[in-house]
Amino acid sequence: MIETVNLIKDFGNFRALAGADLTVPDGSVYGLIGPNGAGKTTLIRHLLGVYRQDDGSVKIAGEDVWENLHVKSRVASIPDDWFFYPQANIRDMMEFYRGIYPRFSVERYEKLKAAFDLDERRPIRGFSKGMQKQAAFWLALSCMPDYLILDEPVDGLDPVMRRQVWSLMMSDVEERGTTVLVSSHNLRELEDVCDHVGIMNKGRIVLEHSLSEMQDNTVKLQVVFEEDGEGIVSSIPALHVSRLGRVYTLIMKMSAQEAVERLAPYKTLMVEALPLTLEEIFIYEMGGSDYGIKDILV
Amino acid sequence: MASKISWFNRTLYKKNLTGCWPLWVITSILACLVPLSVWAGADGISKASVITALQVVCGGNPFFLNIYGLIAVAITWRFLHQPRRTLMMHALPLSRNCIFLTGILSSITVILIPYAVACVILIFLSIPVGVPAAAMLQSAAVIFGELLICVAMGTFCAMITGSTVMMVVLYFVFNYLAVFTDSLISSYSEGFLFGIPGNSFDGLEFLSPMVYVGDSVMLESGAGNSTYLQGRLTLAVYGLLSILLILLCWLIYRRRNSESAGEAISVRILRPVFLCGVTVYSALTLGRIFYTILFGFFFGTQYYRLIPIICCMAAGGLIGFLAASMLLKKSFRVFDTKHLAGAAATVAGCIIFCVLLRADIGGQVGYIPARDEVSSVTVTVNSDTFNGNYLIRRGENALMEQVMDLQRELIAEKDELTQPGYDSYLSSYYDYCIVWYKYKLVSGETVERSYRFVVTSEPLRGIMESLQTGAAEIRRLHLDQDGFVLEGVWLENSYSPEQLGSVQTSELLAAIRADMEDGAMPMTDTDVFDLSMEYIYRDPDRTEPSAAALYDNIRLAIPSAMERTRTYLRSIGYDSFVLSN
Structure with missing residues (x-):
């Protein structure tokens, strides 16, 4: 070791x-x-x-x-x-x-x-x-x-x-x-x-x-809420939130099952858990450590 | 296969040797020229010529080691100065002990190869006339002793720096710093203290190992074809010190950080020493240069004016301080508040140094040894009007008091003689006087003073004239002096000096004495002369049989007033250019 x-x-x-x-x-x-x-x-x-x-x-x-x-x-x-x-x-x-x-x-x-x-x-x-x-x-x-x-x-x-x-x-x-x-x-x-x-x-x-543990512990969810989801996503502990139309993408530091359970109380049209690549885990983890991608235009 | 001994690795040793093979191959070829030149010499090979060759090798060894030896050591330790090499070497499964010892052994081997080649050829060539084994062993001792110094000094420099260039610079600094310091001290003493001569006192030379050992250790010829090693003790002491220095290097290397490759000084605690050292030496060296360029001619005196020299030293010190800071920081950005304190300390140090020297705290300017303390004093007076060279020994109280009076009078006139423009005044004057004093004290110490002045004051003139009396001149020629044995008198003929026989010598000295008693004085110690006399005498305070004999060589020009002497010289066929004028 x-x-x-x-x-x-x-x-x-x-x-x-x-x-x-x-x-x-x-x-x-x-x-x-x-x-x-x-x-x-x-x-x-x-x-x-x-x-x-x-x-x-x-x-x-x-x-x-x-x-x-x-x-x-x-x-x-x-x-x-x-x-x-x-x-x-x-x-x-x-x-x-x-x-x-x-x-x-x-x-x-x-x-x-x-x-x-x-x-x-x-x-x-x-x-x-x-x-x-x-x-x-x-x-x-x-x-x-x-x-x-x-x-x-x-x-x-x-x-x-x-x-x-x-x-x-x-x-x-x-x-x-x-x-x-x-x-x-x-x-x-x-x-x-x-x-x-x-x-x-x-x-x-x-x-x-371990890589599998890491992938199991971080999940990417794509969610479509019935109503406006802004208020909902702000109350959910997510590493990263982005929105494209009505589709919210949430990166959450928990297992897929746990994440789906977290959203159960809310009315959703679609909830889909996607596997995270190592690159995504790195980017979102580092975002939490003040090393996120900065939207700077020069 | 890896060596079983963790202190030595054969592969690394081989790599160190093969890594610089062109160096030792070329040097070995050049080294072959030494025995071959003996063999091809006009006298052919003989024991004497082999010994002469060994003496040449021993004499030139420090110079050779300062170049070839240093390159060999630098190549061995270059891995410490290049980050990639350091990373590779220290990642290998080799202990630092092993890397160090292997490095030292490979340095020594690389340096020894040319010697070994030359030695084998010399032995081979000298077999027909008999190998001078003792001389060879003595030469080997000199070479190995000096080699140890070179390896120790080079390795030490390599260990404390992270740059090969700095290593070479430090090697020469450490080997010549004492000699340089000596000249700086002399120069500043002369500039600040009235009467203190600017000649080197050689008191620090022992701190420059290669220079000192090179000067002290020699292979000398004895009777027949025998040889002896002069300075054996010195060689042994410095050899031992070199081994201790190598041990210190080993301790430094064990603690050395790999990341220090590329640093100017890689040992943290030596960084302030480096900073201070560069600052002090820059202040002293550049200060002196700046003063000479800017103020030397303006003030027209060899003695420094306080404010200008402080300004010049401070400027020199600041340049050194900033340069050293840049090297340590590896950046030009040192003009900040952090470095302000160091710069201020530099200026303050210069002020304190100059004020202390000017104050003459040790009382050197006014110091004249008490008559009882003096074993002998040599006084040399040079000018057109006054001249003489007096060796006054203990017991000759009247004459000793006379020359001490002269010194007292000169010290009393110090302010007059050191005022601005005095040097210009001297050089415009047709006849200025230089007086040198060299006191040898009973304690073994030497006190030297020198003064340049124009004889203008009456007290000074009186003393100078009293030194020109016939009695003093007869004293100068040791005609009535016990303990002085006349070795010989030589006539300065146009072709070559001709030594007089004992009868002629007695008759000549009688004629000289008669002339001098009549008031006709010879001119002594002139550049052009008719006669030279050589006396042998012994130091009265050195009674032991081994005490070396001393020599006093006196040159005489015989003026026309010395008729008896001139007549005698003509009677034995001498009539030189000096005589006829």
Whole structure:
């Protein structure tokens, strides 16, 4: 399990993490989402043992991460700007990782060669951004990690390669019980692969659930009232209300059944519960955290 | 495979070495030139030529390390100065202990490779004439000791900053700061305190390790082809201090924040030190430059006027303070109220510094050592009318009192001699006088003073004339002085100096003495001269056998009034240009 408790980090006068509590169950694929500057990358760097927290704790498999070689040898990461030695090719980097990661598998590396159509003797600096990302995945998966921590990992990959790397990671999750934490702004993609989601804002995890739980707990209702509904909707606890003609769209933080029961006392012509996408949940949750879409025309 | 030892990683070590292979390959090729030049030299290879080569290597080692060594250290620690590299390195399953020790070892290895290559070739070439093993081991000690200093200083600079450029700047600052500070102190003392000379007192050189060790530690030749290492203790002490500095670097690195990559100063507690240091040195350096440009010629005196120098120092200090603030903040936006207090403190500091110096709290200007405290005093008087060079030792009370009287009189006329425009007045005067004092005290301390003035006042003229008496000049030539052994007298012929034999020396000195007793004086210590005499004497306060002998070299021009001397010199075939004029 990956766990941070009351994680605090200041950069000078700026508080980047303000008591972040994160829990990633073992064997899960956890999507960490949040607006720009929410503290996702800072949190990830704590999980990798790069940053040391000012307060709170950062644990993986029950052990503190900072200067813990045993834990760090079980973690592989792909940061948003992956570093490789300027003169190195993939083979050189493989030799380097092999000498550093005790569980590095050359056999796996050779097997993965077929999945990534890359010339391992060509300098990595000559690769496109997407090819460099592929190289990073190739090496990270060859480290045989128990924990895979990814920051904007599929940025720059073409759709086919995206599917390829997700498929490789999913097979690792299935076969080896690898825990994956992935930070991304591509919510559509996360929705397909994640079983847990954490929403981060202003240095805190504001919402953390399994994806199904999250979708069950937030509902989108389309309602048509017999009479004027303005007075009714103002008395209902909704995250968001919009109206198109006589059709009201309500986003409510409760189960569909609960929401329908809430509307039962009112005369309605139509009540329809629709499933929410992760993107909608994010947008409406963040709207509640003062990060809503502003109707500003310039 | 990962190393089993958590303090060292073979892969990282290899990567550090291969990451800069062009550097050490090229340097090794250049290093090969040293043994090859010995081999190809005119005298061929011999033990003596090998030792000479080793001496050259030891002598040039600090310079070499300041370039090649520093580059090697900078390459090793560059990952600390680039955020992406830092992120990668610290995310790897390597402990900071391991990264640090591996880094230190790889720095040392990269630096040692060219030496090792040159050494192997030198040993190979010197096998036919016998390998000077002792000299090689001594050279190895010098190289390794200085290498440790370079690695320790370079690593320390790399640890406290987040930028490679700053690391290089700090390395040279730390290695030359003491020498620079020394010159600044001398310059400000000279500018504020009447009579304090502007020469460096070398008291801080030990704080510049590479300079100090480079100057103190040498491979010296002994009898035959033997060698000995001068400054062994210094080398050992600085070697030990370097190891302690490396340990301090290790502690800093263990606590260093990865996010400090890119910062000017990455250790939080050193930021105020950096800010203050840059401010103080800017105030002193720029203040002096501004004053010279703006007011130096206007006031026409070497002595600073209080208000202008305060203004110049404050301006220099503010420039330094704002520049340092910009570096720390990584922004030009430092002109705000938050920085106002620092700027005000800078100006206040400049005012206090100048006022304290001008007040001469230590009483340096009026200080003349008591006669009992003085072991010897050397007084040099230079002008057209008055000149002389007197080495007065303890016990010669009358003459010592005379030169002290002269100093007292000069101090009494301080206000006159330091008024604005006095330097311009001096330079327009046909005959101004410079007097240097160098007191050696019984305690071992040295007190130096220098004065420039025109002999206009009557008391001053009286004292100056009293110093020009025949007795004083005979004293100057040590003719009646115990403890001075005449090493030799040389005639300054047109081709080369010719040493006189003992009989000729005695006859010449008798002629000089006779002339001087008649009132005809030689001119001493002139640039153009007929004779030079060299005496050996010992410091009266250093009675131990190992005390080094001292030398007094006196140059004499023989004027036409010294007829006996001129006649004798002509009789032995000497007739120089100076004589005929």
